[in-house]
Amino acid sequence: MCILLGRNGAGKTTLFSLVTGLYHARAGSVLVFGHAMKSSPSTALAEMGVVFQQPTLDLDLTAGENLRYHAALHGLPKSLSKERSGEELSRLEVADRIDDPVRALSGGQRRRVEIARALMHRPRLLLLDEPTTGLDVPGRRALERHVRDLCRDGGIAVLWATHFLEEVAPTDNVVVLHEGSVRWGGRADRMAAAVGVADTAEAFASLTRSP
């Protein structure tokens, strides 16, 4: 699990757009599992599950329909898509809402449905762009726990973008992004020592201070 830490406007969402091939980098290139996003985006996209910062569920469709639509886009056969939508929703503990329209779901449930959807095609990499936006504290904690479980049990690499320090565990890999460039990278509990301050919060503050 890698945490992409940065304040608002640091370039986290832009990085996500580049990694998912929504647009191309003007300079340099993006490689995902060795596939260049410019030349073979489809191969790379097939290995990625993405949860964007803004919700992207169809509110008029049910949770299950949303998942099956995504599965179809990834070329999963119908039977498999049906089976997996149940599996993934129960993994994230929202299986009871499978036939409810997304409109009727709470913010936390919608987020979990989105993560379940991103896992439908069994990606090796899960990208989450500020997934806890708009959730209350217990909702945030629950979501974080779910994703950490996934990482541990499912063997999935996770890139989690956030501006909340509370979401960083001491053993997480952290990349600090500020004004579009990487300020620091390494294990979270080593950040303070590397910067030469007392704690992580101070280290983050000093790394993202504008000159």
Next chain:
Amino acid sequence: MKMHHACRALTGILRREMRRTLRQRGRLFSAIVRPLVWLAIFAAGFRSVLGLSITPPYQTYVLYEVYVVPGLAAMMLLFHAMASSLAMVYDREMGSMRLLLTAPLPRWYLLAARLLASVIVGLPLVYLFLVIARYWDVRPPALGYVAVFPALLLSGLMLGAFGLLVSSVSTQMENFAGVMNFVIFPMFFASTALYPLWRLAEAGPVLATIAAWNPFSSAVELIRFALYLRFDAASALVVLICLLAFFLAAVVGYDPGRGLWSRRPGS
């Protein structure tokens, strides 16, 4: 791109489009009422406006209701295309366009599938309108309803591709009021949908020239001729060329490296 993957994606997109359309009752209702209002009220006042002149493909002089029905069918396609591209701009603001575009398929294919799905979903309503129009004595030959299908599909795709292009350059939904004023209304009124070309020529040669070059006129004429079992090759060609041109431009508009899409902040 694998064949079965492409087919499944297309089916998925089509199914989503159908569900969304069926659940938007209000939009469906207004889509069918709109042309009927035109036919029942607007056309009633112009009943004999065409006089005794004969306009192809009609073999005799016709009442205005008969003349205007193909134009209204094309209007339905136009509004549907614009509503659907409005939905795309909305989708993009809401993010579901991202979901579509991050599917592991070529982007042109995803856009084409979205276009096809949206047009197919709109066609049953046009047929419903054509059937209701029989009440106003607009009764083309039975085979005409079959022959008009490819004409409606092709015209719908052309107008849909145009909508796709509009959606690729339109950054916000607010711009859509402008699109209504500057695109839909001129396209509809300066065409052969409401008046035949000779009528427009009487009003002014400039208007007639605009209407003759308006691709929407070609769509209307293609539908009109097909409904009366005739093939208007010139119109078909114009519609086809416009379809390709609009679609290619839209693909460029959505290209990750080139289009306006890439220069847009926050998208």
